[in-house]
Structures are given as C-alpha cells and as structure tokens.
Amino acid sequence: xxxxxxxxxxxxxxxxxxxxxxxxxxxxxxxxxxxxxxxxxxxxxxxxxxxxxxxxxxxxxxxxxxxxxxxxxxxxxxxxxxxxxxxxxxxxxxxxxxxxxxxxxxxxxxxxxxxxxxxxxxxxxxxxxxxxxxxxxxxxxxxxxxxxxxxxxxxxxxxxxxxxxxxxxxxxxxxxxxxxxxxxxxxxxxxxxxxxxxxxxxxxxxxxxxxxxxxxxxxxxxxxxxxxxxxxxxxxxxxxxxxxxxxxxxxxxxxxxxxxxxxxxxxxxxxxxxxxxxxxxxxxxxxxxx
Numbered sequence: 001x002x003x004x005x006x007x008x009x010x011x012x013x014x015x016x017x018x019x020x021x022x023x024x025x026x027x028x029x030x031x032x033x034x035x036x037x038x039x040x041x042x043x044x045x046x047x048x049x050x051x052x053x054x055x056x057x058x059x060x061x062x063x064x065x066x067x068x069x070x071x072x073x074x075x076x077x078x079x080x081x082x083x084x085x086x087x088x089x090x091x092x093x094x095x096x097x098x099x100x101x102x103x104x105x106x107x108x109x110x111x112x113x114x115x116x117x118x119x120x121x122x123x124x125x126x127x128x129x130x131x132x133x134x135x136x137x138x139x140x141x142x143x144x145x146x147x148x149x150x151x152x153x154x155x156x157x158x159x160x161x162x163x164x165x166x167x168x169x170x171x172x173x174x175x176x177x178x179x180x181x182x183x184x185x186x187x188x189x190x191x192x193x194x195x196x197x198x199x200x201x202x203x204x205x206x207x208x209x210x211x212x213x214x215x216x217x218x219x220x221x222x223x224x225x226x227x228x229x230x231x232x233x234x235x236x237x238x239x240x241x242x243x244x245x246x247x248x249x250x251x252x253x254x255x256x257x258x259x260x261x262x263x264x265x266x267x268x269x270x271x272x273x274x275x276x277x278x279x280x281x282x283x284x285x286x287x288x289x290x
Contacts, residue, residue, distance in 0.1 A: 004175070005240055005280065005287075007095040008200070010024040011290035014046035014054065015093045015100045028083045028108050032061040035081070036245075039091050039229040048095060056092030056099045057178060058222055060241035062086050067108050067168060067206050067214045067272045071221050071243050079098030083108045086116065088274040097176035097238065101202040102290035103276035112155070113165040113271065116207060119162050120275040123186065123205040126171075131203070133283050135195040142188030150229070153209060155271070163212035165272070168263060170204045173278065176239045178202075199281040220259035229256040 018039055025038055036059040047054025062070040063085050072079065081087055090103035105120065107113035130143055135271040144164055151162040164186035171179035182193060186205045195201070206214075224241045225234040233242070241260070244251050265272060280287045 003044045004098050007098040008100065008278075008280065008289050011047070011054065011095045011098060011100045014043060015091070015102055015290055018042045018091070019047070019102075019104065022089065026081070026087070026089070028081055030081050031077070032063075032081060033075060033077045034077045035059070035061055035089070036072060039079040041093070043093055047095065050095060051097070052236070052240060052242065052246065054093050056094040056101065057241040058092035058229065058246070060103070060107070061087060062090070062262065062272075063220075065210065065268050065270045065272060067165060067208075067224050067265065067274070069260050070262040071245070073219070073221065073244055074249055075245060086113055086271045086273060088272065090274065090276065092178070094240070097240075099173050099178055100278050100289055101173060101178060102278055103204065103274050104277065105273040113153075113273075115151050115153040116162060116209065116226050116271060116273045119148045120205045120207040120273040122244065123147040123164065123207070124203050124275040125275060127184070127203050128265040128277065128279060128288060131195060131201075131279070131281065132286065133195060133197050134283060136191070136194045137182065137184050137195065138189045138191040141185040141191075144186045145188050146209050148205070151207070155209060160209050162207050162209060165206035165208050165212055165214055167213050168204075168206050170202050170276070173200045173202055178241060195281055197281065197283050200278065201281065202276055202278050204274060204276035206272055206274050208265055208270055208272045210267035210272070213266070214263040215266055216261040217264045218262050220261045222260040223251065224258045224260070226256045226258055231256065233257065276286060
C-alpha cells in the first residue's frame with residue numbers, strides 16, 4: 001500500500017496546486033470551456049506520461065440546478081459563467097490509476113450563496129472528522145444530513161431550507177476505478193457496510209435549494225469502457241471516464257461504452273453546491289489527500 005500512497009500524494013499535489021491557481025482564474029465572464037482547458041492543461045503539464053496525461057475524468061463544470069456530469073461537449077462551447085451562477089468545479093488527477101477526486105463550489109455573490117456553500121463544506125468536514133475503521137456508512141450519512149438540515153438560505157425574499165441530495169453518493173476508489181463499490185450517501189440510511197482499513201474514499205456532499213434528488217437529463221457527457229473490453233478507447237483511457245473532447249469530438253458508437261448524462265435537479269430554478277475530498281483510512285491515522 002505504501003507505494004500506492006506515494007502515487008496518491010503525487011497526484012494530490014498537482015490537484016492542490018491547480019486549485020490554488022483557480023482561486024484567481026475563475027471569475028464571471030469566463031467561458032466554462034476555458035476553465036476546463038485551464039485545468040486540463042495543468043494536469044497534463046504536471047503528470048504528462050500517465051494514461052490520458054494524468055486526467056482521471058472529464059472536468060465537471062456543472063452550474064446552478066445541474067449537479068454533476070456536465071462538461072462542454074466541444075471546444076467551441078460558448079457557455080459563460082455569470083455573476084448569479086453557482087458553479088461546481090470537479091476534476092480528478094491520477095498517477096498509475098491512483099485517483100484523487102475532489103471538488104469545490106464557486107459563487108461570485110458569496111453574500112447570497114454562502115450558506116449553500118458552507119452547508120456542503122461543513123457536512124463533508126463532519127464526515128472527515130468522524131470517519132475511521134469500522135465506521136458505519138449509514139451513520140456517516142446521518143452526520144451529513146444533520147449538518148445540512150440546520151442550514152437555510154434567503155433567495156428571492158423566500159426563506160428556503162437546504163437539503164442534501166439523496167441519490168448522489170461519495171464512493172470508494174480502487175486503482176483505475178473511480179467508483180470502487182462502497183457508497184456513502186448524504187443522508188441517514190440503513191446501510192450496515194463498514195469502513196475498512198486502507199479504504200480510499202471520495203467523501204462528497206451535494207446540497208440543494210430544491211427537492212433533494214437528481215434525474216439524468218440531456219445527452220451523455222461522460223463515457224467509460226466496460227470492464228474486460230479491448231477497443232481503441234480502453235487502450236487510450238483504460239477504465240477511466242472520458243468525454244468527446246478527449247477524442248477530438250469523434251466518438252464512435254459502441255455497445256461496450258457506459259455513458260453518463262448530466263444529473264440535474266427537477267426544480268429548474270434551484271441551486272446546488274458540492275464539496276468533495278479524497279481520504280485514506282488507516283488504523284494509525286487517516287490522511288486527507290486533497
């Protein structure tokens with residue numbers, strides 16, 4: 001495991017360095033494609049030579065009521081970040097398939113949206129501060145739900161309760177597999193699955209002003225090769241997710257590709273925040289990579 005930890009730390013350093021740069025780069029008026037290419041170029045610079053130059057999955061730039069899995073379909077996309085938008089920035093790095101998955105939320109109008117952002121941050125912190133070997137996944141979700149439910153926000157002269165999204169979950173990470181089989185929901189649930197020594201987990205909480213769930217909507221934006229398949233995509237990406245932009249917009253139809261459309265809140269005028277960090281669980285002390 002020690003060799004893998006070294007690789008996680010190398011991937012994490014690149015991820016953290018990019019996030020520092022993004023603090024001054026992201027601003028209203030930026031095209032979302034420019035934000036994606038900014039991140040991707042820096043991952044390639046830091047991790048060139050890895051599969052897909054260290055890019056673990058397409059950069060997510062999901063705005064407002066879109067929770068996840070939205071990335072520009074082409075390099076010509078003209079979507080622009082506005083002063084009243086809430087943007088989730090979700091990107092991953094890897095070294096030899098050891099993936100760092102971390103995300104944050106940006107809003108220009110922090111006075112308006114700060115409770116939304118703080119709710120997801122505090123919920124993730126609650127899990128990070130309490131997780132350990134033998135923690136029950138269902139109870140960890142309860143910690144997050146309790147935090148989020150204590151928040152409310154004023155939008156359009158209405159006081160709205162904030163809710164955790166109940167059908168997007170944090171997850172374990174295996175080598176070359178972004179979703180490793182364990183899922184940590186942001187709500188209390190009946191799961192009796194335990195956290196184990198040497199688990200690597202992406203702890204993520206989505207918070208919404210809407211109904212508390214998402215539905216798939218629109219054309220698929222992310223693709224992944226099914227296990228055991230040998231084709232041009234598996235040779236380039238192995239089992240890492242990718243998007244049309246990574247294959248010059250030419251995505252051949254394949255039955256052995258798994259596709260992922262954007263996940264959106266059914267309430268179109270709602271807003272969603274996301275916080276996510278990657279952590280290694282160890283009996284002698286956890287390590288938060290991101």
